[in-house]
Amino acid sequence: MKIVDLSRELYHGSPTYPGHPPIIHGVWKTHEDSFRDSGNVHGLSSMFISMPDHAGTHIDAFRHFNRGGQPINEYPLENCIVPGICIDLRHIAPRAEITPDDLAEAVKQSGHAVPKGGTVLLCTGHHERTFPRKEYASENSGVNVAATEWLAKQGVVHFGIDSMRPGPEGKVNSLVHKACGELGITHIESLCNLEALLGEGPFTFIGLPMKWRDGTGSPIRAVAVFGL
Incomplete structure (x- = not known):
């Protein structure tokens, strides 16, 4: 089986249709933030994304x-x-x-x-x-x-x-x-x-x-x- 990827990569500020909102992708919590919030047990990083429903492919x-x-x-x-x-x-x-x-x-x-x-x-x-x-x-x-x-x-x-x-x-x-x-x-x-x-x-x-x-x-x- 052969798979060919036909999808545009999504990243912060990647092109969107003229007049549509931008793609915003950023850090929500770093490993260090999460580690501190967990009481120094373990850190988990996470990000957030905001985009129109017509973003990318x-x-x-x-x-x-x-x-x-x-x-x-x-x-x-x-x-x-x-x-x-x-x-x-x-x-x-x-x-x-x-x-x-x-x-x-x-x-x-x-x-x-x-x-x-x-x-x-x-x-x-x-x-x-x-x-x-x-x-x-x-x-x-x-x-x-x-x-x-x-x-x-x-x-x-x-x-x-x-x-x-x-x-x-x-x-x-x-x-x-x-x-x-x-x-x-x-x-x-x-x-x-x-x-x-x-x-x-x-x-x-x-x-x-x-x-x-x-x-x-x-x-x-x-x-x-x-x-x-």
Whole structure:
């Protein structure tokens, strides 16, 4: 069995979506503090973290798309362990729209069919090219509404991309979110290391969210598993 980690590392001050709260990670108690508090018996260090529910590599809940939509704590776990393929879209220019034809050709070039009830991971090369520079937050390519509809017609439960948003920055990105809500699929953002999947066969994608009550999304530890 081979496991490929597709998750961004979380650390203090790591990039978050423009306008979202920062990721704050700090020391809660040192070994010395805890040792003193325990009456000099034993010291245990601990830290704290504050972050938005769309921090790092994460999945969007339907609550994010629609008021009253399904929150992340109710998202089916069956959708979090699914067959997947990764397609190469690194030739698409920054800020450009990825079209249905782009997706169909990339799937053809991969040599693997889109798995029904599974996922398609879109390797645009954006994370590799820009992270963690400021361009990471704005220069991504992404799917348009027609491409989102194309993915839904293939029977995926979600798709993933190696940037902070599924569509290019601006109106198109908002419309892609709206379309996902209407089509009954979601997406995973801020993946990384997708280049390691190119040229490989289908894999099992695993990305389990935290059980945030009424959450609009959740960080996940995303991995691709071969030979499962």
